[in-house]
Amino acid sequence: MQVAWKSIGAIVALMLTTSLTGTYAQTNPNAESLSGAATASSASTPARLNLLQCIEIAQQNNITVRQGQLTVANSDLQLHQSRLNLLPTTSFQTNQGINGGYSINPQSNAFVQQTIHSSNYQLNASFTVYNGMVLRNTVKQNELTLQASQQELNATKNNVSLTVAQNYLNVLTGTEQLAVARRQAEVTQAQLDRMQRLVSAGSAPEANLYELRATLASNQVDIVTAQNTVDLAKVALLQSMNVPINQDFEVEPVNVPDPGLDPYTASVQQLYDVASSTLPEIKGADMRVKSAMLGVQVAKGGLYPTLSLNAGLSTIYSSAATKSTPNGQTIQQTLGYFTDPNGNNLPVYTNSPQYDRLGVSYGNQLKNNFSQSASLFLRVPIFQGNLSRNRVTTAKIQQQTAELTAQNTRLVLRQQIETAYTNMRAAANKYRATQVQVSSLEKAFEVAESRLNAGAINATDYTIAKTNLDRARASLVQTKYDYVFRTKILDYYQNKPLSF
Known part of the structure; x- marks a missing residue:
């Protein structure tokens, strides 16, 4: 059963576009309660959640998703900073000083023997005219890095949703199997009541009564087992939502009609062609490759000269400054x-x-000493311990690593599609065979029940027939969900919306 549900997990990304509807309630981001998603006003009524609400809660609470959001925020900040680096840089600096004894008058550069108060103000600006396109290529690289981070965040959300969907469907399957077990017990109880009347009337041996009681006891064990399965499935669902397990809730069933068994129209190659152009993990890997290619260009920019334009404004004040009047x-x-x-x-x-x-006033000194400057600065790298070339080599290695990662991502995707397609075909065959089995066992059980009522067989033969039918019906529930959702997995790879 675990293997069956692994592939079902891939439907989660589709669930975000499904026709399932429901009111989205506010959930506690600290995952303390599910009460916000409850649809009933009574405190004693358990919360009732649909799949979309479970996915929303999980994505709000999941730590990996939060880490991905921080990665996106950091990438966005780096992009913003790289764009600002294209603008001129400006700075203002001032120096307030006091010198005593024999010192230099900053106004006249003459030595004086007195205490001097001085001020110095400077406003500088610098603009990079050319540096091997490092700044502009860095902007382009950071744009791709941000897009890759966003796609990787989407892939992380899909993975979280996969786990939620898997556990959600486990709850639904367990619930339906629990209902089947209860119906089986009801049928056995009805047959036991009828046999009790026949034994009391002397029309049937008392041994049949004991056999049916044993069958009913076995059915009760099946109910307990099925209930435990549902409880464990709910625990797994709550844990995947990062919510404490002391929550009383129910899940809304998904309307899954009996599927048809028409052959799936798309081939493995068609599925791969669509998936390789739409899935976020593929897009993210491709953007990482492009980002690494620009990283090489950024590293090569260190081999080129740097030309910058500098400008400055400055003025000074000195308490030792005087003028003749x-x-x-x-x-x-x-x-x-x-x-x-x-x-x-x-x-x-x-x-x-x-x-x-007489002394010169503060304002007049700042005005009289005001000066401007402008310069062009050229730096030509000649030898830096081969640092720039090693950076280029490192960037090329990172590009090759990104390319191999993208190739491996596509390889894994193809293998997943091939496995999903093969599993879909196997599930179709199993569902078809199980349908035939249930139909045959239902007829066999009807015959056994009629013969038991007529006294032609004993209760043991009846129990065997009933047990076989019960198992087949439970298996049909599982194979039904298995086949339907395996087809939805293939729809997911084709970027189709999910609908039932």
């Missing part, structure tokens, strides 16, 4: 002497204005 006073000074015609040396006087040394 006229004070309105003059002083007579002798410029020299000249000799008149008589041979006398006469002095030459001039009136020189007098100045005071």
Whole structure:
């Protein structure tokens, strides 16, 4: 039975597009209760969940899905940052200082013996003009990385949903087999009651009564076994949803009519061609290959020169800065002497204005000392210990690894499709044979029941006939679900929506 349900798991991605309907209730993200999904208002009524609700709860609570969401968020952040790296970089810096004793006046670069307060302001900008297309290729690579992460997250969600669907269907199968076991016990109880009347009337031997009682006891054991199977299936379902098992709930049955046995129209190659172009794990692997190819181009960019444009604005202030200001006073000074015609040396006087040394205001210094600069910076790599070439080699190895991973993903997909197709054909044959078996055993049981009522056979022969029919009916339940969902698996590979 475990093997039968493994393939059923693949239907989960289809379940997200099914015609199953239901009200989506708010669920606790900490997975403490299923009460939010209950459809009844009474606290004593168990929650009733459909498959889509179980999948939604599982995807909200699953740790691997959450990790995948964080990976997508991180990839998106890296893409955003790589786009910002295309823009110029700017920075502002300032320096406030105090120097005492013998120091340099930053205003005049002269040595002075005093305490100086100084300020320095700089605004710088840099823009990469060319660096071997590293920045732009990095943006393209991060775009593919983000898309690959999103596809891998979708694949993770599908895998989580596979497990939920498998366990959900185990609950449905166990529930139906439990109903079959109870109907079997009801038939045995009715036959036991009738035999009790015949024995009391002396029309049948008392041994038949004991045989039927033993059969009824066996049916009760089958009911207990079936109930245990349902309980274990519910535990597995809750665990796959990451919900504590102390939850009282029921699952809504899926309307699965008796299937037809017409041959499946698509071939293995057709299934593979569609699946290889639609499944998220294949898309994610292909995007990883493309991302690795761009990684090689990014690494090769390290072999090329880097040209950048730089610009800056700066100004300074110093408390030692002074300027000369006229004070309105003059002083007579002798410029020299000249000799008149008589041979006398006469002095030459001039009136020189007098100045005071005053400090320069903070704002005026910032304005007067304001300067601009612009430059082109070229860096040509010549030898760096072969670092850039080794990075290229490493990037090529990563590309080859991604290509092999993509090839292996396709190989696994083809093998899964081949196995699913073979299992579908085997399930069809088994379902057809089981239908014939049940039909034959029903007729045999009707004959045995009639002969038992007529006293032509004993209760042992009747019990054997009934047991064979009961087992065949239980097997028919399993083969029915098995065959139907194996066909839905193949529909999933064809990217078809699930409908019943």
